[in-house]
Amino acid sequence: MDFDDNLPVGTSDASGDAAGVRACDVTILVCSSCRDETGSDAHPRAGERLAESARRAAVGQGVTVRTVECLGNCKRRLSAALLRDGAWSYVFGDLNVSSGEDLVTGAQLFSTSTDGLIPWRGRPDSLKRGLVARIPPLALIKEDK
Numbered sequence: 001m002d003f004d005d006n007l008p009v010g011t012s013d014a015s016g017d018a019a020g021v022r023a024c025d026v027t028i029l030v031c032s033s034c035r036d037e038t039g040s041d042a043h044p045r046a047g048e049r050l051a052e053s054a055r056r057a058a059v060g061q062g063v064t065v066r067t068v069e070c071l072g073n074c075k076r077r078l079s080a081a082l083l084r085d086g087a088w089s090y091v092f093g094d095l096n097v098s099s100g101e102d103l104v105t106g107a108q109l110f111s112t113s114t115d116g117l118i119p120w121r122g123r124p125d126s127l128k129r130g131l132v133a134r135i136p137p138l139a140l141i142k143e144d145k
């Protein structure tokens, strides 16, 4: 899948101001249980190696890396999510064990976004091709009439 998911949402969060953009906290959530393409159960799992790659890339970058045992995206191989309070949440798949730097780049773009979306421009290819879903913050959901 290759599409521009960076559609306008008609809202903005409080992360930006006219003088400059304040960075918001972004968490990279990596599935540590994902297996590599061989399906091996060996440890460390490929997901654990991806988490370690993200931790190394995040050093000094103001990005938090956490792990979870499954993101429910097992068919798309190595998976991770980017989370930010009050912003859209993103799930990615088809990553590899060295995608940590891409996740940190995406997290940095996300942290200074003024519309609560990860900008398409500058987003690493793995986070374009690997996009599985984006989920709006509850505050953005309007009730059906």
Ligand code: FES
Residues within 6 Å of the ligand: 031, 032, 033, 034, 035, 047, 069, 070, 071, 072, 073, 074, 077, 079
């Ligand atoms: S085991 Fe990684 S998404 Fe399910």
